[in-house]
Amino acid sequence: MTEQCLEVITISESLTKDISFVKGVGEARVKLLNKLGIQTIEDILYYFPRNYEDRTKMKKIIELIDGEIVCIKAIVFSRMAVKKIRKGLSIYKLVLRDDTGTITATWYNQKYLSHTFSIGETYVFYGKISIKYGKKEILNPIFEKNNSSGKYTQKIVPVYSLTSSLTQKVFQSIVGNCLALVTGSIKEYLPHWIRKKYNLAEINYSLKNIHFPTSYKSFMEARRRFVFEEFLFLQLGLFSMRNKYQQLQGIKFRPVKELQTFIDRLSFKLTEAQNRVIREIQGDLQKEKPMNRLVQGDVGSGKTIVAALAMYISVKNGYQAALMVPTEILAEQHFKSFSKLFQNENIHICMLTGSISKKQRKILLDGIKQGNIDMIIGTHALIQEGVEFFNLGLVVTDEQHRFGVKQRAILAAKGKNPHILVMTATPIPRTLALILYGDLDISIIDQLPPGRKKVNTYVVDDTIRNRIYEFIRKQVLEGRQIYVVCPLVEESEDMEMTSAVKFANTLKEVVFPNFNVGLLHGKMKPDEKESVMRSFVKGNINILVSTTVIEVGVNVPNATIMVIENAERFGLSQLHQLRGRVGRGEYQSYCILFNTSSSTVAHERMKIMQETSDGFKIAEKDLELRGPGEFFGTRQHGLPDLKIANLFADLDLLKLAQEAAYDLLAQDSNLVEKENEVLKERLLSLFWNRADEMAFN
Numbered sequence: 001m002t003e004q005c006l007e008v009i010t011i012s013e014s015l016t017k018d019i020s021f022v023k024g025v026g027e028a029r030v031k032l033l034n035k036l037g038i039q040t041i042e043d044i045l046y047y048f049p050r051n052y053e054d055r056t057k058m059k060k061i062i063e064l065i066d067g068e069i070v071c072i073k074a075i076v077f078s079r080m081a082v083k084k085i086r087k088g089l090s091i092y093k094l095v096l097r098d099d100t101g102t103i104t105a106t107w108y109n110q111k112y113l114s115h116t117f118s119i120g121e122t123y124v125f126y127g128k129i130s131i132k133y134g135k136k137e138i139l140n141p142i143f144e145k146n147n148s149s150g151k152y153t154q155k156i157v158p159v160y161s162l163t164s165s166l167t168q169k170v171f172q173s174i175v176g177n178c179l180a181l182v183t184g185s186i187k188e189y190l191p192h193w194i195r196k197k198y199n200l201a202e203i204n205y206s207l208k209n210i211h212f213p214t215s216y217k218s219f220m221e222a223r224r225r226f227v228f229e230e231f232l233f234l235q236l237g238l239f240s241m242r243n244k245y246q247q248l249q250g251i252k253f254r255p256v257k258e259l260q261t262f263i264d265r266l267s268f269k270l271t272e273a274q275n276r277v278i279r280e281i282q283g284d285l286q287k288e289k290p291m292n293r294l295v296q297g298d299v300g301s302g303k304t305i306v307a308a309l310a311m312y313i314s315v316k317n318g319y320q321a322a323l324m325v326p327t328e329i330l331a332e333q334h335f336k337s338f339s340k341l342f343q344n345e346n347i348h349i350c351m352l353t354g355s356i357s358k359k360q361r362k363i364l365l366d367g368i369k370q371g372n373i374d375m376i377i378g379t380h381a382l383i384q385e386g387v388e389f390f391n392l393g394l395v396v397t398d399e400q401h402r403f404g405v406k407q408r409a410i411l412a413a414k415g416k417n418p419h420i421l422v423m424t425a426t427p428i429p430r431t432l433a434l435i436l437y438g439d440l441d442i443s444i445i446d447q448l449p450p451g452r453k454k455v456n457t458y459v460v461d462d463t464i465r466n467r468i469y470e471f472i473r474k475q476v477l478e479g480r481q482i483y484v485v486c487p488l489v490e491e492s493e494d495m496e497m498t499s500a501v502k503f504a505n506t507l508k509e510v511v512f513p514n515f516n517v518g519l520l521h522g523k524m525k526p527d528e529k530e531s532v533m534r535s536f537v538k539g540n541i542n543i544l545v546s547t548t549v550i551e552v553g554v555n556v557p558n559a560t561i562m563v564i565e566n567a568e569r570f571g572l573s574q575l576h577q578l579r580g581r582v583g584r585g586e587y588q589s590y591c592i593l594f595n596t597s598s599s600t601v602a603h604e605r606m607k608i609m610q611e612t613s614d615g616f617k618i619a620e621k622d623l624e625l626r627g628p629g630e631f632f633g634t635r636q637h638g639l640p641d642l643k644i645a646n647l648f649a650d651l652d653l654l655k656l657a658q659e660a661a662y663d664l665l666a667q668d669s670n671l672v673e674k675e676n677e678v679l680k681e682r683l684l685s686l687f688w689n690r691a692d693e694m695a696f697n
Contacts, residue, residue: 203225253286306423312347320371456591487565518535568602
């Protein structure tokens with residue numbers, strides 16, 4: 001594609017043009033960019049840098065400090081010296097000087113440099129300084145002639161997250177070409193009054209300065225605009241979905257008088273937190289609009305009984321209730337506990353999973369369709385074709401983050417605007433919950449039932465591995481079971497992490513040859529995973545080596561030790577979820593974290609795990625240390641990703657964006673005014689897979 005061809009692209013078309021239209025992007029680079037999710041010019045312009053290098057700092061050679069990364073302006077003082085160390089490794093050295101001293105520039109395996117430099121010419125070099133025994137080196141420096149415009153040095157340079165084979169220089173060049181193509185022509189989609197009130201930079205200026213800032217001030221202005229924009233669009237989308245849902249005509253349930261009698265007959269006493277959440281659910285169920293509520297609670301806080309009581313209310317009102325869970329074993333567990341719970345209540349319960357026979361499936365489907373079955377507990381099988389309900393009044397999804405929004409919507413569509421209850425055992429800081437679940441009302445069970453034993457947590461290294469193995473051996477001989485979690489499935493050459501497959505073999509053949517060691521990982525077929533987990537539940541497997549697929553799992557009261565290898569590789573919330581797999585029975589339980597990192601951050605994270613078992617505090621710290629991108633993806637919620645905003649660092653901007661979203665929708669609830677046309681178009685494109693849920697689609 002030539003530059004002449006590029007000039008005929010109209011303003012309106014420019015952003016949606018395929019990336020192949022850009023100068024410097026051939027067929028091979030298109031494939032590499034596609035791997036990053038970049039298809040269009042707009043995609044690359046919103047592929048923000050992950051970091052920046054300040055290459056404006058120039059120093060004289062005499063001023064250089066060991067370990068710093070700086071720019072120097074120097075004259076080439078020698079010919080390139082090449083030294084072959086071994087096959088596949090050659091070192092290239094060049095002596096440089098300025099008016100204060102000399103330094104050696106060193107590169108590895110850069111053959112093309114042999115004839116690049118001329119003695120006496122001045123260049124600008126940017127790289128890391130090494131000073132040993134008084135000798136100064138600049139390692140693998142980026143360079144350009146001093147008389148050039150300073151394309152790669154003497155400026156603030158963006159650093160992107162890239163795939164191998166795509167260098168920073170090439171990517172920066174492509175971004176530069178895209179900006180040259182569209183700068184000045186991009187329509188501003190934020191209304192003028194919002195930009196003025198919240199002091200937000202204009203779109204063309206912001207895109208240019210988020211990629212190639214001319215100063216720290218211009219970068220901060222651009223970043224502020226895009227952080228605010230991300231929050232604003234998220235809030236507008238969620239408020240709109242909430243508004244549309246609240247306009248629906250729902251099923252108004254009558255109060256169930258026998259509910260309290262049923263609660264009083266339970267073999268345990270509900271916590272005040274559980275009672276509070278049940279009251280909130282009852283309030284929703286007695287309104288004419290459908291309930292749309294999230295119940296989040298820590299591991300062991302008692303969400304299941306809350307769901308069961310909500311389903312009880314639905315059935316006592318003459319409606320069916322469905323509970324969807326992510327695995328067959330979890331479905332079996334809930335089916336057994338619900339059957340026991342409601343054994344004296346004349347409530348018909350069934351379990352619908354993918355493994356039941358055709359004959360049994362037909363019997364169940366007929367019973368569900370005719371209304372002979374009151375409570376249906378199942379997996380994804382619930383949302384398959386052919387599953388028809390007689391009068392579905394309540395939909396409950398357990399472990400919501402394992403289901404996409406669409407799956408929840410498919411199940412809800414099998415009734416006439418049924419009430420929806422979403423449950424998660426992944427504690428999420430309230431700020432993040434408001435973003436991810438802004439279209440739902442939120443209930444929190446922030447209290448654990450009395451008598452639940454704390455899981456003793458220890459951070460260890462390899463020096464006491466044998467002692468840990470002895471402790472495991474002792475526990476197994478006493479009849480207990482053990483989880484061992486590894487971060488990888490198979491060996492990886494470039495990452496020194498314990499793989500599940502290799503580690504399971506070592507434990508089986510070398511460490512515990514007399515015990516039954518099982519293996520579970522995500523690459524196994526679903527029925528294989530179910531089989532292994534079932535064996536563990538039955539007690540046939542003593543030690544289960546697994547990847548994080550057991551993070552959300554079944555209740556195994558006999559499992560008392562959770563060993564996590566390379567614990568520093570996991571997020572805090574993930575570690576907390578894994579720890580929650582043990583401590584579910586009468587025996588004292590333990591979590592052992594093998595930490596192989598000496599970094600301060602890793603040490604701080606491990607310390608938090610030892611000091612607290614409060615999932616919400618852990619989640620807050622996780623968000624602070626790692627940011628929202630790694631903490632909790634938004635994709636499965638059908639929401640646009642947060643590419644630049646950080647919910648911990650940018651909380652003030654979140655509040656301002658929420659205020660702006662309220663004000664905007666108060667003025668123009670359907671975004672039909674001319675000033676909001678472009679904003680509405682962009683909003684619908686960002687929420688493309690949930691646009692049908694919005695009030696103004």
